[in-house]
Amino acid sequence: DGGITQSPKYLFRKEGQNVTLSCEQNLNHDAMYWYRQDPGQGLRLIYYSQIVNDFQKGDIAEGYSVSREKKESFPLTVTSAQKNPTAFYLCASSLQGTLNTEAFFGQGTRLTVV
Amino acid sequence: GQSLEQPSEVTAVEGAIVQINCTYQTSGFYGLSWYQQHDGGAPTFLSYNALDGLEETGRFSSFLSRSDSYGYLLLQELQMKDSASYFCAVRDESGYALNFGKGTSLLVTP
Numbered sequence: 001d002g003g004i005t006q007s008p009k010y011l012f013r014k015e016g017q018n019v020t021l022s023c024e025q026n027l028n029h030d031a032m033y034w035y036r037q038d039p040g041q042g043l044r045l046i047y048y049s050q051i052v053n054d055f056q057k058g059d060i061a062e063g064y065s066v067s068r069e070k071k072e073s074f075p076l077t078v079t080s081a082q083k084n085p086t087a088f089y090l091c092a093s094s095l096q097g098t099l100n101t102e103a104f105f106g107q108g109t110r111l112t113v114v
Numbered sequence: 115g116q117s118l119e120q121p122s123e124v125t126a127v128e129g130a131i132v133q134i135n136c137t138y139q140t141s142g143f144y145g146l147s148w149y150q151q152h153d154g155g156a157p158t159f160l161s162y163n164a165l166d167g168l169e170e171t172g173r174f175s176s177f178l179s180r181s182d183s184y185g186y187l188l189l190q191e192l193q194m195k196d197s198a199s200y201f202c203a204v205r206d207e208s209g210y211a212l213n214f215g216k217g218t219s220l221l222v223t224p
Contacts, residue, residue, distance in 0.1 A: 033212060040122070042201060042216035043157070050210055058211060090156065094212070102147070103203075103212055105156040 002027050006091050006106035012114050013078070013085065021076045021109045023091035030096040032074040033103065036060060037088040046089075049074055050096060078111065086113045116140045118202055118215035125221045126192055134187045134218045136202035144205040146178050146185045149214070152198045160187065160200075189220075197222045 004025040013019045025032065031050050035043040045058030049068040063082025068074055074093075078085045088110050092103040117139045126132040138146065145164035149157040163169055163178035163185060175188040189196055199217040206213055 031210070035214075040216065043214040045211055045213060048211050056211070059213075088154075092157075092212075102159040102162065103149075103157075105158070107156050108154075 004091060004093050004104050004106040006089075006109050008109060009107065011109055011111045013111060015113055016080045018077055018079050019085075019111065021078070021089055021091075021111070023074045023076065023106060024072055025074075025093045025104070026072060027093055027104060028071070029093035029104070030071070031094045032068070033092045033094075034058075034064075034066065034074070034076045035090045035092065037090060037108075043090065046076065085111055087111060116204070116206055116213055118204065118213065120200075120202055120215045120218045122216065123219045123221070125223060128192055128194060128222055128224055130192050131188065131190045132192060132220065134189075134200050134220065136185050136187075136215060138183050138185075138202070138204050138215075140204050140207065142205070142207035142209060143180065143183075144209050146176075147203045148176055148187045149201045149203060150198050151201065151217070157201060192222050194222050194224070196220060 007022045033048045034046040044060050046064050047066040049055035055068050065077045090108045091106045094103040120136045147162040148160040151157040161176040168177045173190045178185040199219050201214045201217045203214045
């Protein structure tokens with residue numbers, strides 16, 4: 001089955017630790033995105049990537065880092081510089097181009113700082 | 115900059131019709147799309163409007179007026195399972211980043 005997979009579903013992190021969230025897709029999509037969701041805040045864009053080895057910052061990139069070494073994978077690292085990392089993180093992918101805006105989302109990772 | 119405005123909450127009765135509005139400001143417009151998200155789940159794509167007018171998909175319709183920078187999602191014959199959050203979204207001026215509104219929480223009551 002084609003789709004986008006995020007892991008783990010739940011993640012606990014101690015303050016001061018870096019943690020990496022996984023996102024893999026087998027839809028052959030060029031574009032991938034990371035969003036953060038807090039209650040009442042909607043989906044806020046952290047990073048996005050249009051092609052392998054290239055990515056751009058979104059609105060709230062501070063304290064996060066990404067890599068895009070393979071088309072299928074777009075991992076997100078939440079660094080210790082992110083002061084309030086507890087949130088629901090969603091990864092998405094879509095075809096390249098401006099006319100088709102359908103994005104496919106993973107089931108999300110809920111990160112909690114303990 | 116870019117902004118998307120939608121009501122934060124809407125309540126409607128089962129079987130009724132509800133309209134969720136979205137106004138946007140963006141320097142480059144590539145169409146307006148709508149997503150549904152049930153509590154704790156993944157957002158799923160509902161519809162996309164690139165041109166003015168109404169697009170119908172079953173019980174859901176979406177409308178766009180580019181001159182008014184305005185669109186809406188219309189849900190007919192509401193069912194309890196339609197209780198969810200609904201987001202409008204647009205591409206940024208580059209055409210690449212996909213940005214979402216803060217979402218409208220729809221509660222369908224018996």
